[in-house]
Amino acid sequence: MASESRAGRPRASSRETLAEAACELFLEQGYEATSIVDIAQRAGVSRSSFFNYFDSKSDVLWSGLDARIADASVRLAALGCDADGSSVRAAVEPIVQGFAPDPLALALRNAAAMGLEQELLRDTGLRHARMASAVAGAARSSGIDQIRADILGSALATAVLSSLRVWAEQGAGQASLEVQFDEALRSIHDLPWE
Amino acid sequence: MASESRAGRPRASSRETLAEAACELFLEQGYEATSIVDIAQRAGVSRSSFFNYFDSKSDVLWSGLDARIADASVRLAALGCDADGSSVRAAVEPIVQGFAPDPLALALRNAAAMGLEQELLRDTGLRHARMASAVAGAARSSGIDQIRADILGSALATAVLSSLRVWAEQGAGQASLEVQFDEALRSIHDLPWE
DNA sequence: CGTCGTTGTTGGATGCGGTGCAGAAAATGT
DNA sequence: ACATTTTCTGCACCGCATCCAACAACGACG
Numbered sequence: 001m002a003s004e005s006r007a008g009r010p011r012a013s014s015r016e017t018l019a020e021a022a023c024e025l026f027l028e029q030g031y032e033a034t035s036i037v038d039i040a041q042r043a044g045v046s047r048s049s050f051f052n053y054f055d056s057k058s059d060v061l062w063s064g065l066d067a068r069i070a071d072a073s074v075r076l077a078a079l080g081c082d083a084d085g086s087s088v089r090a091a092v093e094p095i096v097q098g099f100a101p102d103p104l105a106l107a108l109r110n111a112a113a114m115g116l117e118q119e120l121l122r123d124t125g126l127r128h129a130r131m132a133s134a135v136a137g138a139a140r141s142s143g144i145d146q147i148r149a150d151i152l153g154s155a156l157a158t159a160v161l162s163s164l165r166v167w168a169e170q171g172a173g174q175a176s177l178e179v180q181f182d183e184a185l186r187s188i189h190d191l192p193w194e
Numbered sequence: 195m196a197s198e199s200r201a202g203r204p205r206a207s208s209r210e211t212l213a214e215a216a217c218e219l220f221l222e223q224g225y226e227a228t229s230i231v232d233i234a235q236r237a238g239v240s241r242s243s244f245f246n247y248f249d250s251k252s253d254v255l256w257s258g259l260d261a262r263i264a265d266a267s268v269r270l271a272a273l274g275c276d277a278d279g280s281s282v283r284a285a286v287e288p289i290v291q292g293f294a295p296d297p298l299a300l301a302l303r304n305a306a307a308m309g310l311e312q313e314l315l316r317d318t319g320l321r322h323a324r325m326a327s328a329v330a331g332a333a334r335s336s337g338i339d340q341i342r343a344d345i346l347g348s349a350l351a352t353a354v355l356s357s358l359r360v361w362a363e364q365g366a367g368q369a370s371l372e373v374q375f376d377e378a379l380r381s382i383h384d385l386p387w388e
Numbered sequence: 389c390g391t392c393g394t395t396g397t398t399g400g401a402t403g404c405g406g407t408g409c410a411g412a413a414a415a416t417g418t
Numbered sequence: 419a420c421a422t423t424t425t426c427t428g429c430a431c432c433g434c435a436t437c438c439a440a441c442a443a444c445g446a447c448g
Contacts, residue, residue, distance in 0.1 A: 121324065121327070124319075125318075126315060126319045127319075128348075129316075146360060148381040151352050159345060169295055188252070188345055
């Protein structure tokens with residue numbers, strides 16, 4: 001059997017327990033006011049070990065979504081020059097499919113209590129940019145000019161993030177994220193583009 | 195006369211000279227590799243004084259655009275519930291009007307040389323989010339639902355930033371930024387919203 | 389002229405995020 | 419018992435950013 005205790009010292013913690021500890025503290029005293037030392041202490045490990053599990057403090061919140069975005073970016077880059085609407089959509093949609101309530105959903109829901117508004121603005125901006133850039137790249141390599149590709153990518157990225165936010169604020173009900181996203185996509189078409 | 199040497203110790207530097215020193219160093223050795231101490235030293239002032247002129251290192255690049263975005267946000271918030279397409283556009287357009295080549299334009303043009311790609315992705319994301327949020331707020335208070343308002347705001351914000359980027363990369367020719375922006379706005383309407 | 393309030397500058401101390409590393413600790417296999 | 423592998427831990431280090439107290443240069447006023 002492959003798994004089950006290979007050689008070496010066993011892990012003293014896990015991403016899950018660290019993320020739990022972090023979220024508790026974020027709710028209790030806010031995101032800014034919680035240092036990495038605080039998180040590590042509550043999880044019972046040293047500060048150094050925190051970085052064996054997460055690359056940064058914000059990674060606790062974003063690693064789940066980031067992995068999905070990275071996957072989607074690979075799919076989009078693989079589309080090459082024959083990208084069209086449906087293939088792009090097929091590449092992007094898995095980002096939201098089966099997205100379980102996680103630290104990010106909790107943070108979106110309790111942004112005010114965590115004092116996270118500024119941080120969230122900043123961090124969602126980065127994810128927006130990544131997704132938009134990936135989509136725009138696909139659009140551009142299928143012949144659309146720069147600015148239009150940017151706007152297209154931006155709209156799609158916003159559809160993802162906005163539906164995610166609405167879903168999280170509504171309590172992260174199980175199946176409704178995909179529904180929110182589909183509605184967002186529909187919104188892109190019939191907007192008052194005055 | 196109001197101005198002309200009030201009481202108190204005269205300033206030892208200025209935003210302009212500090213920004214110049216910073217941009218030189220960014221070009222020479224990259225953004226990351228340039229510390230605030232480096233900038234202050236080249237400008238002939240102490241590290242502490244740097245913060246009398248700029249709030250942060252990235253502020254050197256972004257303060258010009260940030261001020262315009264802040265103004266636009268005020269105008270958008272003042273629109274109240276009777277915001278429509280033309281009034282929103284009138285509130286946003288001054289962001290690009292008369293935007294002179296400044297540290298940001300230089301950074302956009304020389305992003306690769308400055309090793310700025312990552313930083314720019316992050317920072318443009320934040321400005322995008324601010325503009326999108328301001329526009330979406332106006333759209334929402336005029337009756338549009340959340341997700342559609344978000345997408346609308348995002349598209350407009352992207353129009354600003356994308357036209358800015360294209361303009362800067364083309365060498366920041368004097369009058370063409372407004373033209374780029376107008377074209378971006380036109381792109382929003384007739385996109386292949388497949 | 390000296391004194392005073394104002395405005396800026398400087399340096400030091402502090403905190404936090406993040407990186408790098410050497411050495412110890414806990415497991416496995418032989 | 420031993421080497422090996424993996425992880426943990428503490429420590430030093432750097433840069434950004436904030437705060438603050440001391441000092442320096444100005445104008446104004448008596």
